[in-house]
Amino acid sequence: MIAVFLTRAARHRALLAALFLLVLPFLLPFRATAVNVLIDGLFAVGFNLVYGYVGLLSFGHAALFGGGAYATGLALLRLGLPWYGALALGLVAGAGIAGVIGLLATRTRGIYFAMVTLALAECVYYLAYQASGVTGGENGLRGIVLTKIDLFGLDLDFVDPLTRYFVIATIVALALAALSRILASPFGAVMEMVRENEARARASGVDVRAVRVLAFVLSGAFSGLAGGLQALHLAIVPIETLDYGNSGMVVMMCLLGGAGTFFGPFIGALVFLLLQNLVALVSSHWQLPVGVVFMACVLFLPRGIWGQLARWRPA
Amino acid sequence: MAPGVNEDPAILRTEAVSKSFGRFKALAGISCEFHRGRLTAIIGPNGAGKSTYFNLLSGALAPSGGRILFEGRDITGLAQARFAALGIAKSFQITSIFPELTVHENVRAVLQAREIRLNFWRSRNAYPQFVAAAAALLERVGLGGRARVIAGRLAHGEQRALEIAMALASRPRLLLLDEPTAGMSPEETQAMMILIAGLVPAHTVILVEHKMKLVMGIAERVLVLHHGEVLAIGTPDEIRANDEVRRVYLGQREH
């Protein structure tokens, strides 16, 4: 039953995602969480592109997300770009930083990849920390103001929480649709080849390293867009956006939901944020239960929540 | 340039290639040529250096000495991806497929990866030529009825046949097969040998096989390796008549 439902669901995944996004803010116990689910969900989906689809474990995605956030913030603050231009710049920044990190990190494989991406992301953190004249240093980038969104003649009030939610939801839905197309494209097929059997892909004439770098750049674009959306949403880019903790968070979200599945990372972001918010009601030490849940997930549910559901077949 | 005109009949030749691992000399100066449109078998008892030689031919290992010439061009020491790009395809000794994709997708992925890699936007299903070509290849290796099955769930013999289809999908100028019948049942082995025999003369095939008896019926030329050296080379009849070969294979279970 479930399997049949899920197979059908997979065929209309973009539509299903849109429907889900439409009802999400009305389902959550914490209204403010809904926007965070969108942004972190998109971030986790971007991360999944490298971990889930080409098998590269990155611990440096904060640099891509944060790079996008700073680029979008600076574009609004310093360059005076319209909001969509600022977001586009965030996307490009994420992809660009991913290009540099990806070219360096793919010189190594396996165990080194996680360490090198983590270290290079720390480097980006320190660079932003030092360049306080541009980035605001440890105080973060402040004063990003966006109250109105003009969309094809429509003047939308970005201050109103629900309007803001639906503006961001629309952008995230478009990004998911784009991702869905990429996964279904010939390049998506090549990524699958690399993940499924690297030696065979190589013997079929595929330049495995180039595929990895490209996937990393694409992942950077999605992560950068997510970062840009967060800059618009929070009206500030805290320096912690570039922090190791942010890289770790997206790893947890993706694995909790299910790496290598289309919806998994989104579900993971939802579960992670709900857990965080629920624990925060009683204690400030949310990292303890989150860490325990994550360890349990690695030990007992390596496919993640959605990944496990999708494999559930009637006996 | 029309094929076959003023061309060397040998598509691949090795000139005194050797391979050492540390102090151990696995191959000592093998010189041999492999002709276009022929099926050449490389045989020899365990530890004869067959696999090492195969890995040199497929580019998985670089020789310690000597030269490898493909279509007259020196390819010694090139990366394996370059070997593949030149048209040297190989099957693996251990089954190597994309286990989570369907049988059809396995073949189509290889076909498509040759020509379209950098399209991020069109659907991968929007290329009818690859769909048709993949179906034709599956038909050829006898998997026409299994196209929609997840490849990881195929029987062992079927997976090996799928591998041949995948190797053919990369439209190789030279096809290298490493013990394609390893672990197969007698029926599967029989079917595989018929399949391989049918590949020539459209393709050039080099086959590494442990069991001598299997290849004698289908190979046109046989290279016998022993202790990392060429023991004999010739037609199956010549090899059968060769005293040295008889002596080496005497006492072995396979004859």
Next chain:
Amino acid sequence: MAGLSLDLLALQIFTGLALGAVYVLLATGMSLIFGMLTVVNFAHGAFFALGAYAGFLVLALGGNFWLALLAVPIVTGLLGMAVEWGLVRHLYGRGIDDPLLLTFGLSYVLVELIRIFAGTQGLPFDTPDALAGAVDIGIGYFPLYRLFVIAMTVTILFLLWLFLERTRIGLIIRAGARDPEIMRVLGVDTGRVWRLVFGLGTAIAGLAGLLAAPLQGVSPEMGNAILADAFVVTVVGGMGSLAGAIIAGLLVGVIVSLTALFAPEAGDVAIFALMAVVLLIRPQGFFGRAGLMS
């Protein structure tokens, strides 16, 4: 830099060696664990912090620094063995990412436990009285405690070397690091040896945390920052190589120390530039085996 004397430069290099000594200990423990178990321990920084806090606790309970030097490696070592037995062990054979992810989750738990029991604020950690002050080392006055850190590191490495070279278990570990098959042939209980090695690595990490505590104070996050540095050392030196850990650790320490003198604003970034250069020129690191890359 006309006013810069050679002595000042030498002193700064010496300071770098003391800092590098801490890196060497961290990277040695990581390399030991990886070389034997092929587990990248992402909780290594957490064990480092735990060692510092365990030392703090010993002092708070009325003990002295020397007692802490003895107790800390025992505590973090036993905890490491418990972690291997209770958690990591179940992931052998599941690929290289799973133990890494598990220890990453564990680091969250350990750091948060520190926050719960010791507070979120950093705490000062006094240099033991006997090691306070400075001594003349020929090129100028040098803090005695830093000398002690260098001496301790040399001692620990020497003991480790003795253990690996001169004991039966050490022999088994060295053989096993090269070929797990040999362990099975020798009839060794691999599970116990692996547990011991994991504990040894975390014991050294805890000791490194204790030694670093008087230099920088203690804070729950102290391990997170140094984890990235330890990774740089490991990448530069080559994973699984003890010689690589030593040379790269000292090199990174000296580079940090010298950039702090010449270009303070570049101090945090310099070692990552070093790593980038090593990746471009020799991706497997100084002493790394190319085979480990795949």
